[in-house]
Amino acid sequence: MSGTADAAAAPAAATAAVLQLVDVVKRYQVGQEQVNALAGVSFGVRAGSFLAIMGASGSGKSTLLNILGCLDRPTAGEYWLNGVDVAQMSDDALSDHRLHNLGFVFQSFHLISQLTVAENIALPLFYQGLSREEQHERVLRLAAEVGVDNRLRHRPAELSGGQRQRVAIARALANNPPVILADEPTGNLDTATSRQIMSLLTTLNAEGRTILMVTHEEDIAGFAKARIQLRDGRILQIDGDIQS
Amino acid sequence: MTGLQILPLMLMGLTDILRHKLRSFLTMLGVVFGVGSVVAMLAVGEGASQQALDAIRKLGSQNIILSSVKPPEAGAEGVQRSSRMNNYGLLYADETRILETVPGVVQTVPARFMRKQGILGSQMLELRVVGTTARWFEVVSRPLLAGRLLTPRDEVGRATVCVLTESGARKLLAGRHTIGQTLRLGSTFFRVVGIVKNAEGTGGMQTPDRDTDVYIPMKTGIERFGEIDMQMSASSRSMERVELSQIIVEMRATTDVEPGMQAIEAMLRRFHKKEDYRIDVPLALLREAEATKRRFNGVLGSIAAISLLVGGIGIMNIMLASVTERTQEIGIRRAIGARRRHIVLQFLVETCVLSVGGGIIGLVLGSVIPLLITHLAGMPTVIRPYSLILAFSISAGIGIVFGLYPARRAAQLDPVEALRRD
């Protein structure tokens, strides 16, 4: 993937969107009924953006983020990733894309409970095929960066919610991804911890990383540079530097 | 992209087993009991089968009995008979030929029968004197009640010793105390060295012994009584020369009996001009052995099927449960960037180690339990290689399939789907 730092430094060259959705529909069959979680969503995201996806519960925010993160495939419509149609990409190619270009932060952390903090953070590095020494070195640096370096041998269950989310962020940063996707990253955290996590994300964006964040809280969305407002699977409103 | 190598992935699978100690232990336990119970139950069934077949074999189901028969006389009834020497019956050479040419023969036992007046102390009794070898008692298995059996040394030394049957001994008022006393047969004195039990029930043709038999070494008999049997009746006197009255041929297995009989018959027909022999096979016993074997095969088949089914379902359940429980973990790994085959390989290593490890422990357990049953309950048990192979391969196979299947299915899901499960 092209350097995100360059894109941030030269906004004129970054008019082309890194991520582009065209009329994306996601439809679920629930019993006899069809639910359109996304009912035709189109927009593009430039490298270096900090986008907040807003909307009421059930409006389709998570569905949208999962499609952006290649964890899910649209029912209809197109998703272009650096000029490549995701529908044409193999599962292995999508896995590799997540492995090298994406970092995920979830509301419920999604840490593996049997693994220690260090092992959880090292997981992307393991799948990248790094040696144990390289993994260890990177884990130490990442843990220090998010402030969990004194908890490396603990299991996730032994940590507070804020610490768990820090571990999750360290894991999301392990592969040094140009894009970070966060689904209600502060949803399970108290206000003070939420602010710390948000300032961490703001720093990451300042480093040049693209951040796509789902939230329904106004003050959390305030950290972002652009917003998309969803209602019933459609875009209600777009603010900031977003291509529609 | 450098990519992930196979070895670290396998190591991850192995360390994962240790991380989930309790779950690994329980999963393994499922396989251990699955394999162990199949092996143990089959061992008990095989033991019972063996016992039943042994009982039939003791009755002589593996023996072919050849007897000398006086051939029907051509011509008029007994005009010139008195002056004739009648040569007929089984030959020493027949026994050698059978041993050398008929496949499946374990051993042959020759016997010469004579009727003699036996005198022990003040008791007198008409006895059937059986001149035979020590091997008689291997083929016609009768428990020894007192003293000893005939030995090969008796034969070499032409010893004048004899073994009585229980009822013969009783009629002669002989008992334990009789061992060492002398029995007079014709004009020869024999030392009684042992008493054996009679056949249970009336001796059929598969039990070639009679109520009042006395066994002596064959060579002693020939030396003392000659080979010519003289019989006198009111009208005539006949002389007969019969080399062997009987040959008992022991075959390796009941299934060798009928082919063996055909081979022997073909051979005898070639060397005997007259039909001066009879071949008997224990047909009833053969049929009974077959029926018993069939019955036990059915029983063993059912045992194997039921215990494999029960064990297999147990293994399947615990594998399905323990791997399905990890669907979310698979989703997390996939979200981070693991490819489908990374997931499959990791779980393949895990389920293989658990299934094979559990299977091996199960084989040990399944082999020890029958020993304990035999030791404590006195029940015979037999562990056959097929039961080990069957139990291990099916149980380990089920473990691997049902450990791998949910992992593969979870890996096939879109990562969101897997993440949603908990």
Ligand SMILES: Nc1ncnc2c1ncn2[C@@H]1O[C@H](COP(=O)(O)OP(=O)(O)O)[C@@H](O)[C@H]1O
């Ligand atoms: N796996 C699913 N099966 C059926 N319906 C679903 C599924 N996932 C989401 N939905 C529906 O799609 C809609 C949008 O869901 P979601 O994107 O999770 O909303 P949000 O994250 O904004 O709360 C909801 O109505 C939800 O019920």
Ligand SMILES: [Mg+2]
């Ligand atoms: Mg949501």
